[in-house]
Amino acid sequence: MxxxxxxxxxxxxxxxxxxxxxxxxxxxxxxxxxxxxxxxxxxxxxxxxQRYLRGFDQPMWEVGERYQKLYDALKLENYDMALYQWDKIKVTIQSGYLKRPARKANADAFLLDQNWAVVDAAFKSRNKAKAWDGFELARNSCMSCHEAEKVAFMNNQPLFHDTVPPAKR
Ligand code: HEC
Missing domain, CATH: 1.20.5 (Single alpha-helices involved in coiled-coils or other helix-helix interfaces)
Incomplete structure (x- = not known):
């Protein structure tokens, strides 16, 4: 025991x-x-x-930064910088829908399928008026996709209010 x-x-x-x-x-x-x-x-x-690399929000955050730099570049008539940022915006959106494939259809329809090349050509013209027309098309494409993706509230922020093309102010 x-x-x-x-x-x-x-x-x-x-x-x-x-x-x-x-x-x-x-x-x-x-x-x-x-x-x-x-x-x-x-x-x-x-x-x-996968968790660390997040979803669509983080690439969009980067796109927002680059979009602002693009606007600043056009004000300085720095078309090389504008073209550079425009290229990176495309790559960043593509990486975004790699992670969130449901966003691809609208990203392509509103921006990448046709408008991206039109905007690119406008910057390549290195003509001030044409470049701003291109920027206006880019801005409208961003904002339309936000509406289509049901995040229209994204359009009501300084990033978009402060980047109206100068001629349209
Ligand atoms: C698929 C269509 C689509 C296109 C094209 C698009 N966006 Fe977005 N954007 C979204 C969605 C969806 C969100 C919200 C992401 C989320 O909820 O995870 C967003 C969010 C944002 C945000 C907020 C990011 C944050 O977390 O603070 C910014 C800034 C932004 N977009 C800028 C832009 C700009 C600038 C362009 C054009 C160059 C653009 N977007 C093009 C769909 C799009």
Whole structure:
């Protein structure tokens, strides 16, 4: 009887000891900066990366920045910069619908299928009036897609209010 009690006591101590070690590993994993390498397997790593890379909002944020730079470039008549930003806007929107394929149909219809090339040609003309006409088409395409995608509230922000082509002010 005595031996039995001693054996169970040892078992309890061992079990709680192991529990302690386990908890400690969990704790150090939570505290580690190696958020990918510490994941148990590649599936979990891809899941973490997928979450980290977000959806359509983050590319749109970048598109917004580049759109503002594009506007500034046209004011300075810096057409090389305008063309550069316009190119990056296309790439960024394409990367956006890589992640959110449901946005592709409208992105192509409103911007990439036809209007993108028209705007590109307008900047390539390096003619001030033509370039601003191109910008106006770009701005309208952005805003129309926001309406079609049911995020029309995006159009009511300084980014769009402050980028009306100069001749239209
Ligand atoms: C697919 C059609 C589509 C096109 C084309 C489009 N957008 Fe968007 N935009 C969206 C959607 C959808 C959202 C909201 C994203 C979300 O809810 O995750 C958005 C959000 C935004 C945001 C807010 C980002 C944030 O999180 O603060 C900005 C800025 C923006 N768009 C700028 C632009 C500009 C500038 C253009 C044109 C160069 C443009 N968009 C073209 C669909 C579009």
């Amino acid at each position: 005595k031996r039995y009690a001693l054996a169970s006591l040892t078992a309890i101590c061992l079990a709680s000891g192991l529990g302690y070690v386990h908890a400690q590993t969990d704790q150090s994993r939570r505290m580690s900066n190696a958020w990918l390498l510490d994941a148990p397997n590649d599936t979990e790593r891809f899941r973490l990366l």
